[in-house]
């Protein structure tokens with residue numbers, strides 16, 4: 001296998017950001033401190049802390065945070081001796097003001113995330129982050145939904161704004177290993193910046209996808225402990241590290257400490273379990289944003305509609321992040337249609 005050198009691989013732990021979706025944005029400061037401290041102690045490279053929908057995401061539309069994310073960022077920075085704190089920002093949700101705030105509190109890296117066809121909206125935030133002295137990386141979401149050529153075109157735009165790496169982001173957990181491979185390879189061949197991969201485990205192939213990405217030269221790799229992320233969660237960090245060790249990658253993160261913190265610190269935060277249940281399976285199958293799952297389940301209860309039908313419909317409509325309001329519309333429509341059918 002063509003392995004990138006271990007020293008080049010950087011792991012970003014996203015359980016305190018993507019995992020925010022899984023706990024409906026209800027992380028407490030104590031929880032964030034405990035997770036950040038344990039990850040730092042294990043040698044984690046980057047720890048992402050933000051509302052699940054990125055800076056500024058705490059709204060009625062996306063779900064209100066229990067604790068202001070700036071307080072959570074400050075707390076995580078305080079707990080870390082070596083790990084760097086990262087933040088996520090979706091232009092249109094997060095602002096330059098939020099970015100400045102996070103940087104002042106000690107965040108060192110931002111991933112500027114856009115839909116896979118909308119990289120042009122990332123220019124201002126990438127420029128600002130570089131001006132603030134932060135690492136600025138591009139995050140192309142819903143990468144399964146566009147052709148590889150389109151993804152390369154959009155990644156080049158992010159690079160032209162100053163992004164130091166661009167991610168293939170499998171937001172829906174819909175990609176299969178050969179599709180990841182094709183996308184990462186094309187980005188590596190067409191860009192002279194690092195390439196990253198962010199997976200979701202909705203089809204149970206997140207670790208395999210991540211290995212495929214690394215084999216093609218991806219060096220920025222995401223995971224969440226115990227799969228604490230949206231949908232079925234992300235590539236499970238401690239599992240990925242064990243597999244990487246077997247393959248001869250040593251990225252300087254203590255595997256036993258990761259296993260212990262998964263068991264003792266992150267495990268107790270998980271509501272229910274993170275195995276692949278019907279809802280998250282449908283996300284991957286229909287190619288829908290992983291963060292839509294809890295919203296669809298809520299809408300299903302509200303309108304007495306099967307959340308799977310809502311997700312399949314959203315998949316057909318190719319909804320993108322930011323269109324969460326469509327979830328209720330689709331649920332209401334399906335409920336109306338069903339009532340009409342019942343009266344026939």
Ligand SMILES: CC[C@H](O)CC(=O)C(=O)O
Pocket residue numbers: 018052053054113141142169170171172198230290291321
């Ligand atoms: C809604 C933002 C989203 O959770 C970012 C992300 O992690 C993804 O697209 O997978």
Ligand SMILES: [Mn+2]
Pocket residue numbers: 018171198199200229230290
């Ligand atoms: Mn994600």
